[in-house]
Amino acid sequence: MWNIVDRLARLDRRWIFLLMLAAVAIPILFELQFDETPTQQARAVFDEIERLNPGDPVLLAFDYDPASEGELSPMASSFVLHCASRKLKMYFLSLFPVGPQMIEENIQKVILPDFPELVYGEDYVNLGYKPGYEGVVKVIMTDLRQLYTTDSRGTNIDQIPMCQGIDNVQDMKLIVNVSAGYPGVKEWVQYAVTPFPDKVKMVAGVTGVQAPFIYPYIPRQLRGMLGAIKGAAEYETLVTSTYIEGTPREIYQEGVRRMGPQSVAHLLMIGLILAGNSLFLLQKWQRKL
Amino acid sequence: MKRTVPLLIAAICGFVLIITAFIPATVTWGETATVWFDVLAAIAFILGGGNLLKVHLRKVSDRAAGWAYSLITVVTFLLTLGVGLLKWGVPPGSDQEFFGYSFASLSVADLPEELTFRLPVDLPGDLAAGTLPASVRRQLRMTFAENDSQRLGTLEFHGWMTSSQKSDLLGFHDLLDWKCAVEQLAERSAPPASLAGKVSYFAEHEALAISGTLPEATEQELRAISATQPWTAAVTELARLARAPTSRTLQYIPSGLQVPSSREDSLKLQGQTLTVIGPMTPEMRAELTDVFPRVRPLAEQEIERFVADMGDTLSEDQQNLLRGMLGSLWNAEQLITVLNDAGKSQPVKKTYCELRAEQLAGVDDLSPTRDSSEPDTQLNAAQVEALTAAVMNPEVNLRTLGSVLSELGPWIPAQESALQKFRQRLPTIGQRNRTLVAALTLGDGQLPRATLDLLLAPYREEHLWNNEVFALYEAAHRVKYAWSGGYLQDGSPFWWSYEYAFKPLTATMFALLAFYVASAAFRAFRAKNLEAFLLLATAFIILLGRTPTGVWLTSGLPDSLSILRIENMTAFILSVINTAGNRAIMIGIALGIVSTSLKILLGGDRSYLGSGD
Numbered sequence A: 001m002w003n004i005v006d007r008l009a010r011l012d013r014r015w016i017f018l019l020m021l022a023a024v025a026i027p028i029l030f031e032l033q034f035d036e037t038p039t040q041q042a043r044a045v046f047d048e049i050e051r052l053n054p055g056d057p058v059l060l061a062f063d064y065d066p067a068s069e070g071e072l073s074p075m076a077s078s079f080v081l082h083c084a085s086r087k088l089k090m091y092f093l094s095l096f097p098v099g100p101q102m103i104e105e106n107i108q109k110v111i112l113p114d115f116p117e118l119v120y121g122e123d124y125v126n127l128g129y130k131p132g133y134e135g136v137v138k139v140i141m142t143d144l145r146q147l148y149t150t151d152s153r154g155t156n157i158d159q160i161p162m163c164q165g166i167d168n169v170q171d172m173k174l175i176v177n178v179s180a181g182y183p184g185v186k187e188w189v190q191y192a193v194t195p196f197p198d199k200v201k202m203v204a205g206v207t208g209v210q211a212p213f214i215y216p217y218i219p220r221q222l223r224g225m226l227g228a229i230k231g232a233a234e235y236e237t238l239v240t241s242t243y244i245e246g247t248p249r250e251i252y253q254e255g256v257r258r259m260g261p262q263s264v265a266h267l268l269m270i271g272l273i274l275a276g277n278s279l280f281l282l283q284k285w286q287r288k289l
Numbered sequence B: 001m002k003r004t005v006p007l008l009i010a011a012i013c014g015f016v017l018i019i020t021a022f023i024p025a026t027v028t029w030g031e032t033a034t035v036w037f038d039v040l041a042a043i044a045f046i047l048g049g050g051n052l053l054k055v056h057l058r059k060v061s062d063r064a065a066g067w068a069y070s071l072i073t074v075v076t077f078l079l080t081l082g083v084g085l086l087k088w089g090v091p092p093g094s095d096q097e098f099f100g101y102s103f104a105s106l107s108v109a110d111l112p113e114e115l116t117f118r119l120p121v122d123l124p125g126d127l128a129a130g131t132l133p134a135s136v137r138r139q140l141r142m143t144f145a146e147n148d149s150q151r152l153g154t155l156e157f158h159g160w161m162t163s164s165q166k167s168d169l170l171g172f173h174d175l176l177d178w179k180c181a182v183e184q185l186a187e188r189s190a191p192p193a194s195l196a197g198k199v200s201y202f203a204e205h206e207a208l209a210i211s212g213t214l215p216e217a218t219e220q221e222l223r224a225i226s227a228t229q230p231w232t233a234a235v236t237e238l239a240r241l242a243r244a245p246t247s248r249t250l251q252y253i254p255s256g257l258q259v260p261s262s263r264e265d266s267l268k269l270q271g272q273t274l275t276v277i278g279p280m281t282p283e284m285r286a287e288l289t290d291v292f293p294r295v296r297p298l299a300e301q302e303i304e305r306f307v308a309d310m311g312d313t314l315s316e317d318q319q320n321l322l323r324g325m326l327g328s329l330w331n332a333e334q335l336i337t338v339l340n341d342a343g344k345s346q347p348v349k350k351t352y353c354e355l356r357a358e359q360l361a362g363v364d365d366l367s368p369t370r371d372s373s374e375p376d377t378q379l380n381a382a383q384v385e386a387l388t389a390a391v392m393n394p395e396v397n398l399r400t401l402g403s404v405l406s407e408l409g410p411w412i413p414a415q416e417s418a419l420q421k422f423r424q425r426l427p428t429i430g431q432r433n434r435t436l437v438a439a440l441t442l443g444d445g446q447l448p449r450a451t452l453d454l455l456l457a458p459y460r461e462e463h464l465w466n467n468e469v470f471a472l473y474e475a476a477h478r479v480k481y482a483w484s485g486g487y488l489q490d491g492s493p494f495w496w497s498y499e500y501a502f503k504p505l506t507a508t509m510f511a512l513l514a515f516y517v518a519s520a521a522f523r524a525f526r527a528k529n530l531e532a533f534l535l536l537a538t539a540f541i542i543l544l545g546r547t548p549t550g551v552w553l554t555s556g557l558p559d560s561l562s563i564l565r566i567e568n569m570t571a572f573i574l575s576v577i578n579t580a581g582n583r584a585i586m587i588g589i590a591l592g593i594v595s596t597s598l599k600i601l602l603g604g605d606r607s608y609l610g611s612g613d
Helices: A002-009 A013-029 A040-050 A066-085 A099-114 A134-140 A185-193 A211-217 A228-243 A250-288 B004-022 B024-061 B067-086 B125-129 B163-170 B176-188 B216-225 B229-243 B282-289 B300-309 B316-327 B332-343 B352-360 B381-392 B398-408 B413-425 B429-440 B449-475 B493-523 B530-545 B548-553 B559-564 B566-601
Strands: A057-063 A089-094 A124-129 A174-179 A202-206 A224-227 B101-105 B116-124 B140-145 B148-158 B199-202 B207-211 B245-249 B267-270 B273-277
Touching (some): A002 A250, A013 A250, A040 A174, A040 A224, A057 A066, A057 A099, A066 A174, A134 A185, A134 B024, A185 A202, A185 A211, A202 A228, A211 A224, A211 B566, A228 A250, A250 B530, B004 B024, B024 B067, B101 B229, B116 B125, B116 B176, B125 B148, B148 B176, B245 B449, B300 B316, B316 B429, B332 B381, B332 B413, B429 B449, B530 B548, B530 B566
Antiparallel strands (some): B116 B148, B140 B148, B267 B273
């Protein structure tokens, strides 16, 4: 028996890699899905957007890139779907260099096919990327035009109908941030919400790694937070069940779909931790004998 | 000096930001400092690029370990920089290109005196202190009255005022006197009626512009405005650009295509060759592509004939779907409602000068509109009957239906406009068939090749023709700003490298983490002591709490023990234990940042300046 224990303890890590591959691939191939029950955090985010009136301006800051797209794009799509369904005015921007592509992708996948009646410049606008990290947040909180003189297409901001009357981000009824790290939700909380606690409200969607560090800001500085794919799946369920009759398009089921492989991968991790520790204890016992 | 300047920059910026955080009146200082920071950050990008080249080229040159990776880094960096900056394969940006226009260079200073329009006014002098909208700043001059230095006496505008400039000026001040003056100035500085909508002056682009081609008469009229050299040269240049022909040999021409009579001076179709004189305007393009019949309501027999034409290739469900879709396209009642709505008299918007006159007359409650004196125009019985018959008749062209209706009763331009808008919103036969195919093949639906070809043939023809027209539209375009296109435009080399290299590579790198974390979970995550055990137990609960299995495992617990349900334990750990721990860490970090920042700002810590090598 001790021989087996030793061999397992020295198991080539490529076997573990193979297990992880199977744990992710099989649920994808067999389209394994689980029902999601929205938690209090997902409800808080949903309710915050529900409280807004049609026509209210909302800032959608998509601070993520392709590296974290797998984790964040489902919630970004759900945010756009929710805002468009509520007929809110959407102002997109990004503090990530490749953020504008993420914004454009959501415009292409959500707004153009499902909300063709929305007009660029009147119902939504892509202000694009600006370098400067939290410096950008600090400036646009008091003067949007100091940094954003044009939108991402090069159109003068004063010639964009929905930008007339918007002097700074304090004019937004809500900030929705999808964040992959720095600069992201922490910077928006520190430089946008904290200096203007009575004027600025914010909700966010973050990666799983970030989530524990963002909890201290809830609920006063951050009204609600979606943590990783699980948060996205819960919020997606709330939005689609409220605004879509029948079966939603695939893009609006991405959160739930991606929860399948993630859940199995988590179970594998739990199994590996248990197995690793069992072997560790057995070896310890073996040394005592 | 090498170290003192950065130290001073850091100290000044730092102290300014601290001050602005505590004194609201100094907020703009902070904005300025942050904008300067952005400028410096932009320079840092260039330095960063230079440094990357220096480090990796040295590694390649020395054949140091991993030099091949360095070579790949350098090559991909230069490639990305090249395709991004030079915008290879990117067409000019459509929103900055003024499609359909030809530009001739003409600065504001070179505008002839004949295009200077003056309006005597009596306005408060304070207006001159305001910042004029950027679009008119170079063209508008305010002059004080000769006998009163507190009042404006003249407004002077150089060039023809565009509608957006008028709108910008109206928004400059809320004073009715000002808005009325702007209206009068816009009227004075409008191009002559024969040139309106054809010729413009864009001060921001320093260009005299013409839309479409330039007829001889228009050229003579332009030349007659002034004989100055810059003006004459600009008109000559415009004539050259706006009369240059662009031809295309067409691979496909819709049957019965005819050049609209209103476009005969700018479009010529000879055999398979279509020629456009000057640039093609978007309106011309829309007219050329709008040659396919739009769908009309179908009678029941027509629907049955349509279904029968599909043969026995459709299942019963598909046949019913087809009948439903064909029967719910639109009907005559909808068009009648639209036309009657358009015929209702609308309130007329008053001009600002009318409002000002009312104000001077002592009217307290100024209303921006007044009721129209025109009665409502509704379709009469004969018109309704003709319209109902026409929409069911495939021989009648909806485009010319207005002329038929106008002979049968009252018909106003608003109704004609509503009719054309209604017609343009209707799908073409090709578009309708494409929707039918999409619906019939939804889910498990199948259609044989022959049925697909039969249904999609009209759409394919429309697609071919639209491509032909678009190719000519692009070929005839006069490029103004060659590099104005977005570097991320679909199909460009930069987009390609992003879509097929950067995106999958970064996603792959991130995804690899899952494999390493799994390996670490098995090998390193061991309960070697109490602290490690606590960490392990917490991770165990959190991981389990993020899976439906975890929730299912403890779902049987009674309500009195609900705190032990895995999802509640997860929430408790994250929102209480994690929050408390994180807050303590964050407060500690904040205190550390304060002391470290002070050391840096006061010059006590200069390590960030480097070794000085």
